[in-house]
Amino acid sequence: MTAQHSPLHPMTYSTRGADPATAPAFLAPLDQVGAGLPGSGLSWLTDLRAAGRERFVAVGLPTIKNESWRYTNLRDLAKIGFRPASPAAATIDLLPTVRAEGQDGPRLVFVDGRFRADLSSIEGLPPGVELLSIAAALTSHTDLLADHIGRLAVADDRPLVALNSAYLADGPVLHVPAGIQVERPIELVFVSVGSEAQATSCHPRSLLIAEAGSKAVVVEHHVGRGAGTTLSNHVTEVFVGEGATLHHYKSQREGGGAIHLSHIAATVATGGCYDNFILTTGAKLSRNEVVSRLDGTDARTHVSGGYLVRSTQHADTTTLIVHAKPNGTSREVYKGVIGDTARAVFQGKITVCPDAQKTDGYQLNRALLLSDGAEIDSKPELEIHADDVKCSHGCTAGELDDDALFYLRARGIDRDTAQGLLIGAFLSESLEEIAEESIRDAFQGIVAGWLEEQK
Amino acid sequence: MAAQPETVEQVRAVTEQKYKYGFTTDIEADVAPKGLNEDIVRFISAKKEEPEWLLEWRLKAFRVWQTMEEPEWAAVSFPPIDYQDAHYYAAPKKKAGPKSLDEVDPELLKTYEKLGIPLREQEILAGVEGSEGKSPAIAVDAVFDSVSVATTFKAKLEEMGIIFCAISEAVQKHPDLVKKYLGSVVPYTDNYYATLNCAVFTDGSFVYIPKGVRCPMELSTYFRINQANTGQFERTLIIADEGAYVSYLEGCTAPKRDENQLHAAVVELVAMDDATIKYSTVQNWYPGNEEGVGGIYNFVTKRGACRGRNSKISWTQVETGSAITWKYPSCILQGDNSVGEFYSVAITNNFQQADTGTKMIHIGKNTRSTIVSKGISAGKAQQTYRGLVKILPKAEGARNHTQCDSLLIGDRCGAHTVPYIESRNRSARIEHEATTAKISEDQLFYCRQRGISEEDAVSLIVNGFCKEVLKELPMEFAVEAQKLVGISLEGSVG
Numbered sequence: 001m002t003a004q005h006s007p008l009h010p011m012t013y014s015t016r017g018a019d020p021a022t023a024p025a026f027l028a029p030l031d032q033v034g035a036g037l038p039g040s041g042l043s044w045l046t047d048l049r050a051a052g053r054e055r056f057v058a059v060g061l062p063t064i065k066n067e068s069w070r071y072t073n074l075r076d077l078a079k080i081g082f083r084p085a086s087p088a089a090a091t092i093d094l095l096p097t098v099r100a101e102g103q104d105g106p107r108l109v110f111v112d113g114r115f116r117a118d119l120s121s122i123e124g125l126p127p128g129v130e131l132l133s134i135a136a137a138l139t140s141h142t143d144l145l146a147d148h149i150g151r152l153a154v155a156d157d158r159p160l161v162a163l164n165s166a167y168l169a170d171g172p173v174l175h176v177p178a179g180i181q182v183e184r185p186i187e188l189v190f191v192s193v194g195s196e197a198q199a200t201s202c203h204p205r206s207l208l209i210a211e212a213g214s215k216a217v218v219v220e221h222h223v224g225r226g227a228g229t230t231l232s233n234h235v236t237e238v239f240v241g242e243g244a245t246l247h248h249y250k251s252q253r254e255g256g257g258a259i260h261l262s263h264i265a266a267t268v269a270t271g272g273c274y275d276n277f278i279l280t281t282g283a284k285l286s287r288n289e290v291v292s293r294l295d296g297t298d299a300r301t302h303v304s305g306g307y308l309v310r311s312t313q314h315a316d317t318t319t320l321i322v323h324a325k326p327n328g329t330s331r332e333v334y335k336g337v338i339g340d341t342a343r344a345v346f347q348g349k350i351t352v353c354p355d356a357q358k359t360d361g362y363q364l365n366r367a368l369l370l371s372d373g374a375e376i377d378s379k380p381e382l383e384i385h386a387d388d389v390k391c392s393h394g395c396t397a398g399e400l401d402d403d404a405l406f407y408l409r410a411r412g413i414d415r416d417t418a419q420g421l422l423i424g425a426f427l428s429e430s431l432e433e434i435a436e437e438s439i440r441d442a443f444q445g446i447v448a449g450w451l452e453e454q455k
Numbered sequence: 456m457a458a459q460p461e462t463v464e465q466v467r468a469v470t471e472q473k474y475k476y477g478f479t480t481d482i483e484a485d486v487a488p489k490g491l492n493e494d495i496v497r498f499i500s501a502k503k504e505e506p507e508w509l510l511e512w513r514l515k516a517f518r519v520w521q522t523m524e525e526p527e528w529a530a531v532s533f534p535p536i537d538y539q540d541a542h543y544y545a546a547p548k549k550k551a552g553p554k555s556l557d558e559v560d561p562e563l564l565k566t567y568e569k570l571g572i573p574l575r576e577q578e579i580l581a582g583v584e585g586s587e588g589k590s591p592a593i594a595v596d597a598v599f600d601s602v603s604v605a606t607t608f609k610a611k612l613e614e615m616g617i618i619f620c621a622i623s624e625a626v627q628k629h630p631d632l633v634k635k636y637l638g639s640v641v642p643y644t645d646n647y648y649a650t651l652n653c654a655v656f657t658d659g660s661f662v663y664i665p666k667g668v669r670c671p672m673e674l675s676t677y678f679r680i681n682q683a684n685t686g687q688f689e690r691t692l693i694i695a696d697e698g699a700y701v702s703y704l705e706g707c708t709a710p711k712r713d714e715n716q717l718h719a720a721v722v723e724l725v726a727m728d729d730a731t732i733k734y735s736t737v738q739n740w741y742p743g744n745e746e747g748v749g750g751i752y753n754f755v756t757k758r759g760a761c762r763g764r765n766s767k768i769s770w771t772q773v774e775t776g777s778a779i780t781w782k783y784p785s786c787i788l789q790g791d792n793s794v795g796e797f798y799s800v801a802i803t804n805n806f807q808q809a810d811t812g813t814k815m816i817h818i819g820k821n822t823r824s825t826i827v828s829k830g831i832s833a834g835k836a837q838q839t840y841r842g843l844v845k846i847l848p849k850a851e852g853a854r855n856h857t858q859c860d861s862l863l864i865g866d867r868c869g870a871h872t873v874p875y876i877e878s879r880n881r882s883a884r885i886e887h888e889a890t891t892a893k894i895s896e897d898q899l900f901y902c903r904q905r906g907i908s909e910e911d912a913v914s915l916i917v918n919g920f921c922k923e924v925l926k927e928l929p930m931e932f933a934v935e936a937q938k939l940v941g942i943s944l945e946g947s948v949g
Contacts, residue, residue, distance in 0.1 A: 067528065369881035375879045384871065387865055387893040393888070393889050398881075
């Protein structure tokens, strides 16, 4: 794989409207923990942290004046006064999983951003496949990290990536060598515990590398245990090699006090496929950014998801697909359900670079509003610089179909059940994008649980 | 696609033309000194013999404008504009105001003949036939360097109580109406270019259709920038009172010049209960040459307010000219059951840039809007559709359908789509679709096989692509628009 330092399109992700005044509140705690961060002897790492810090000092949190953040306001975050979560040895039971009976792994567990070896296992991995924490890899796999970290998630135009880099300390590393197929899903579990007395923050970094011709399935669970206010500012870098396939599924069901900010940056080499699906049901405020770059010819990417929000939740999905090379295919299918006075945001952009002839890009976002006071803001965007392409997007918003509801009720099904059936059917269109059956079933279970609570 | 012989012939006729409106007319002009300050604003107001309230309004706008920043969000780029290096007032010199066409400078009339607006012919034609109702007559208000020079059919319209005149004349004769509605849709604080327009607008058209009157003919304005180094700042205000109907056409041209000229117009439409306003534009300002030198900067604010129940405002635009277009004709759907429509064809070739679209703001119950946008980008042009559909919480049963299609010709142009869709009412239904593709090889092959040259074939196919919008134009304009489509794409293939 060749290095690709490609800054993303500056038009949408400029730091215009940034607010440097918000920076100190987030960086002050770093002065206390900074020296204790792992890998302080590695110059590339200290440089990366320093650059992240410098950038964040200059720009602070993004504001709604920044085009990419116009619908998600982080203003109140600066007032909360987060402290870095202390690596507490909290007892964790009942971890979510998609594993079959009797399997112990592979699974890595992170509590408030720190690796928990006692809860993790690498059982079931084929030889050669590496799955470990960044903190451990900093001593054992220095070159692997140096070659990959910070290459895709560029801090220049993303304040939160900068902040993540400044605090970079831990997170999962997956390395699948060339030609290896990993059969079992690899589970990454992130638990926010926090504390009731103090709002806490963590900044995990994930690194997923699938070398040429390999295949793997990664499942991420983000859950909350505890009632405190927690901020998870997660950055993931994904490298998909030539002809490799990486399925990357994520379920975010953090607690009501959680703020979940995530940035996933992926690059796909020739003939490779990056398949991402995110199911959002948790957190009071969440933002999932997915940037998938097709940097080789004949590459494919699927970026899909579902967002189910109610009460006063705010869920933001922001995707950018960059077709940098010819013959690429991208597909996005999002479905959202918004109840009470919740608000959902969908911003999806497809960029086709001048070289990327024969691109086929498709995007769909459909939102269902369940109540007065619910809000959806959509911004599907096409930026096309090549002529021989086929790109389209569709976007709808509306309520449940009265006729369909009437049809079910006429057959003796009560209103709540009928609504549940229709919402389930509506969401299944996006869930069907999940290629792995066991995971599709697990995610469908999460949706069913959500609908049950909705009654 | 069946190629009608006459269509092919027509396309051939026009593809041999370049920008045929590129001539200047040598008419003595009354020009304000270069620069922009309060004195210039006072000068314009004094020239127009305006009442005190209007001068005050202009000055308020000017003071706000000085505190504003030029917008940067549009996907267009151009060197900074020196607002001090332009004339803000240029009027064809005249001895006294023309009372009829006969008094108009013959040079001017010749200009209009070249442009193909037969002001004079129409009057004669109507007179000969003696039955104006039968022929599809058009009343024309001609605006020359932002000063209205002639309005036809005035007498006939006055009989029905319709007011159609230059806005400067309306300020004198119907001050109450102007005062009531001017700035009521586009306030003087609205945006950089609109605010500048409020301060320095020189003329434009004013239309008032009284209650229950259906305007019997198309009303039309022809805008032309003639004077070098002038900005054109015209202002149009159209009010359709209860149950009224009006169809309004706007055409624009400018001579070829190497330097860029600024055009910052404001159009305000007000539709009361059951009223309908149909506003059609064929914008063919000078787009600059093949190297991207010269051309008009067309930074226009157009907005319609559907104030009354069951009112309707329909925008149709064919945008082929201008070096840079920055334009978003919008509808504020305030009255229950009101309807907003936006039909647009935008063609950019060579180095043209266009950032255009619409805003549909749904406020009232059962409000409906339709957006159909067809963008064609060729050469090294960049084009963006930027639109907003906003459903406010009270807009029960609101409905929107949007279709944006882009066609790319050549591999060095760009076509972008940036829609914003915001819904805060669950009973609202919104659908948005956008596609981008290139001219189908199959269609092109089919035409070529039948002996149609590549350029003619492209023109045919593009006309087909735009048909959904072009059919919304009044007949007389549709023909011209079809020709323009062909001319604009000249040199984009082969």
